[in-house]
Amino acid sequence: MAKTGKTTIYDVAEKAGVSRQTVSRVLNNRQDVSVETRKRVKQVMAELNYQPNAVAQSLSRHKSYLFGVVTAGLKYFGPSRTLSGITNKAEELGYGLLLKELESFNSTNVIPLLHWFKSHQADGIIWAAPEIEDNRKWLTDVFPLIDIPIIFLTMEEQKDVTIVTTDNFSGAKAAVEHLIHSGHKHIGHIAGPLSWWEARQRKGGWETALTEHGLGVNERMWTQGNWSSKSGKIAFLELVEKYPEMDAIFVGNDQMALSVLQSSLEMGKKIPQDLAVIGFDGMPESEFYCPSLSTVYQNQDELGRIAVAELVSQTEENYLENKIVEPKYITIQPELIIRQSS
Amino acid sequence: MAKTGKTTIYDVAEKAGVSRQTVSRVLNNRQDVSVETRKRVKQVMAELNYQPNAVAQSLSRHKSYLFGVVTAGLKYFGPSRTLSGITNKAEELGYGLLLKELESFNSTNVIPLLHWFKSHQADGIIWAAPEIEDNRKWLTDVFPLIDIPIIFLTMEEQKDVTIVTTDNFSGAKAAVEHLIHSGHKHIGHIAGPLSWWEARQRKGGWETALTEHGLGVNERMWTQGNWSSKSGKIAFLELVEKYPEMDAIFVGNDQMALSVLQSSLEMGKKIPQDLAVIGFDGMPESEFYCPSLSTVYQNQDELGRIAVAELVSQTEENYLENKIVEPKYITIQPELIIRQSS
DNA sequence: GTGAAAGCGCTAACAC
DNA sequence: GTGTTAGCGCTTTCAC
Numbered sequence: 001m002a003k004t005g006k007t008t009i010y011d012v013a014e015k016a017g018v019s020r021q022t023v024s025r026v027l028n029n030r031q032d033v034s035v036e037t038r039k040r041v042k043q044v045m046a047e048l049n050y051q052p053n054a055v056a057q058s059l060s061r062h063k064s065y066l067f068g069v070v071t072a073g074l075k076y077f078g079p080s081r082t083l084s085g086i087t088n089k090a091e092e093l094g095y096g097l098l099l100k101e102l103e104s105f106n107s108t109n110v111i112p113l114l115h116w117f118k119s120h121q122a123d124g125i126i127w128a129a130p131e132i133e134d135n136r137k138w139l140t141d142v143f144p145l146i147d148i149p150i151i152f153l154t155m156e157e158q159k160d161v162t163i164v165t166t167d168n169f170s171g172a173k174a175a176v177e178h179l180i181h182s183g184h185k186h187i188g189h190i191a192g193p194l195s196w197w198e199a200r201q202r203k204g205g206w207e208t209a210l211t212e213h214g215l216g217v218n219e220r221m222w223t224q225g226n227w228s229s230k231s232g233k234i235a236f237l238e239l240v241e242k243y244p245e246m247d248a249i250f251v252g253n254d255q256m257a258l259s260v261l262q263s264s265l266e267m268g269k270k271i272p273q274d275l276a277v278i279g280f281d282g283m284p285e286s287e288f289y290c291p292s293l294s295t296v297y298q299n300q301d302e303l304g305r306i307a308v309a310e311l312v313s314q315t316e317e318n319y320l321e322n323k324i325v326e327p328k329y330i331t332i333q334p335e336l337i338i339r340q341s342s
Numbered sequence: 343m344a345k346t347g348k349t350t351i352y353d354v355a356e357k358a359g360v361s362r363q364t365v366s367r368v369l370n371n372r373q374d375v376s377v378e379t380r381k382r383v384k385q386v387m388a389e390l391n392y393q394p395n396a397v398a399q400s401l402s403r404h405k406s407y408l409f410g411v412v413t414a415g416l417k418y419f420g421p422s423r424t425l426s427g428i429t430n431k432a433e434e435l436g437y438g439l440l441l442k443e444l445e446s447f448n449s450t451n452v453i454p455l456l457h458w459f460k461s462h463q464a465d466g467i468i469w470a471a472p473e474i475e476d477n478r479k480w481l482t483d484v485f486p487l488i489d490i491p492i493i494f495l496t497m498e499e500q501k502d503v504t505i506v507t508t509d510n511f512s513g514a515k516a517a518v519e520h521l522i523h524s525g526h527k528h529i530g531h532i533a534g535p536l537s538w539w540e541a542r543q544r545k546g547g548w549e550t551a552l553t554e555h556g557l558g559v560n561e562r563m564w565t566q567g568n569w570s571s572k573s574g575k576i577a578f579l580e581l582v583e584k585y586p587e588m589d590a591i592f593v594g595n596d597q598m599a600l601s602v603l604q605s606s607l608e609m610g611k612k613i614p615q616d617l618a619v620i621g622f623d624g625m626p627e628s629e630f631y632c633p634s635l636s637t638v639y640q641n642q643d644e645l646g647r648i649a650v651a652e653l654v655s656q657t658e659e660n661y662l663e664n665k666i667v668e669p670k671y672i673t674i675q676p677e678l679i680i681r682q683s684s
Numbered sequence: 685g686t687g688a689a690a691g692c693g694c695t696a697a698c699a700c
Numbered sequence: 701g702t703g704t705t706a707g708c709g710c711t712t713t714c715a716c
Contacts (some may be wrong), residue, residue: 009695
């Protein structure tokens with residue numbers, strides 16, 4: 001790095017004996033520059049260790065090559081995986097990232113965020129925070145007014161909105177069907193907080209699998225946690241109490257399943273003989289639980305990657321031809337992993 | 343949000359019947375505007391739903407209120423926690439974030455990154471990736487040439503560089519001393535990859551505690567993993583083999599400790615009677631392992647928060663008075679949490 | 685208190 | 701091929 005970044009296009013032009021525009025042309029790889037001029041300019045750039053000022057470029061181009069990313073609960077397993085996919089793919093495709101984390105999962109205070117991204121001339125936005133309660137309500141009012149592309153992750157299909165999500169319903173259904181095919185008749189469920197769309201989908205998959213196989217569903221057969229291991233423990237104790245004949249359980253995520261394993265052990269229940277357990281998410285650690293946990297693996301990294309790829313394609317279309325982009329609903333299938341717990 | 347973000351300071355000025363400068367003054371809360379002019383301008387801004395263009399502001403102010411953040415291994419537990427602390431504190435102090443993730447932990451290809459941040463006029467940089475192998479080597483050459491403040495996380499003290507880190511050495515030492523005081527005489531260690539500074543520090547704490555208490559240390563007493571649960575399992579099996587009298591073990595992180603618990607159970611070893619186990623990190627799940635895991639909790643969120651606070655103070659000093667800022671070495675003490683495994 | 689002019693570093697539109 | 705002239709949207713001097 002040169003001592004100071006103050007070298008501008010002007011310095012290069014002067015030293016190379018050309019106009020600033022010519023330098024700009026070289027910078028942008030335009031073809032209408034003679035080979036030798038280009039060579040000379042490039043040489044001077046190298047000598048001066050010239051680095052173009054991206055802010056000035058953004059301002060005059062009206063394009064920043066920056067995406068806004070909205071995340072929430074970064075300290076949890078899922079969101080950080082997704083963000084990792086986003087950063088990698090963005091890097092790959094030549095985009096930088098402006099990052100904002102919501103103060104809480106169900107924050108509805110989104111307008112300032114949108115203004116902020118817009119003010120920084122983000123070319124597009126990835127909304128990588130989950131749908132909870134009415135935290136998508138703003139969409140109906142605000143969405144039509146936003147003039148930059150937005151991709152949403154993990155939410156219910158909605159008209160005109162591009163969404164990338166894991167198919168939670170099918171994943172859950174497959175897990176429960178596996179339990180049914182293994183001969184279990186009394187399959188309970190610990191749901192995540194039902195204010196979350198994902199939690200409702202997973203619970204829906206559980207219900208549907210049971211119903212389709214002629215096994216009834218009722219209130220005794222499930223309880224609700226808040227995704228944390230601690231809440232899972234409480235929910236499990238409650239469930240064992242009200243559904244004593246339970247011989248298998250589908251748990252809303254791996255963390256809650258972890259404490260089901262711990263509590264079962266403490267109660268002297270053998271897994272999977274007395275109680276089969278399947279989780280959801282496929283955390284790497286779940287393979288090393290006692291016993292190793294069957295789970296529904298969802299590729300959250302890929303979720304982020306797809307969102308970025310989609311956004312790039314939308315922005316570039318948008319930019320090049322100013323045409324309206326077709327909204328898409330993109331679904332990723334999770335994968336059932338059977339281990340010792342089932 | 344207004345339909346288009348095209349409203350500029352000029353539109354406001356025109357509609358309010360003042361000059362653009364006056365609008366700018368109102369925008370920046372300058373005092374040299376009459377009360378009624380200010381009121382009128384503000385009113386017009388509201389009517390027009392005017393939002394200042396941050397890119398233009400950055401360009402003319404030479405200050406962006408943006409920090410660059412370099413992270414690595416976002417999908418792992420630690421880095422995402424730290425990033426969460428960074429996002430929260432930055433938001434609190436009015437700074438936005440430009441995010442980059444290294445392609446690998448030990449990437450040494452940092453110059454383009456620094457150029458990129460600089461090109462986007464970041465006011466400062468937080469280097470939230472761990473010190474591994476020679477991935478800090480560039481510092482000696484490049485650091486003196488960088489003219490924006492950088493704060494590093496998790497690395498060895500170094501002249502002229504501001505660093506915020508957990509005291510891994512003391513945390514490890516305290517854990518091992520706890521084992522010693524509990525009467526254990528044969529305390530093994532599974533280290534993280536010793537190319538990592540943190541892993542070396544933790545191993546150093548283990549060695550020092552043993553040595554200070556007159557217990558010898560030799561090569562039979564430790565093995566090395568790569569932080570993952572899978573590697574922990576392999577390392578543990580190897581260690582049991584070569585150090586059969588081991589009655590306690592200090593493991594480099596919680597993930598590897600998890601598979602120690604699993605393997606011990608499979609071998610029929612009782613924890614903590616046959617083998618006491620202590621991990622490092624304090625992941626929330628560790629409380630729900632079988633049995634619940636004793637561990638050394640480090641507050642990585644706080645690490646990020648402190649880094650941002652420090653960076654803000656450095657940039658603002660830097661900006662206001664152009665004076666050189668004293669480098670600091672800031673250390674956070676981790677906390678020993680004793681649970682059933684020890 | 686307020687306005688005019690210049691400039692931040694770059695690109696776009698049009699000349700030549 | 702290359703240069704000239706205008707901007708992008710804002711802030712900063714420096715007048716008045």
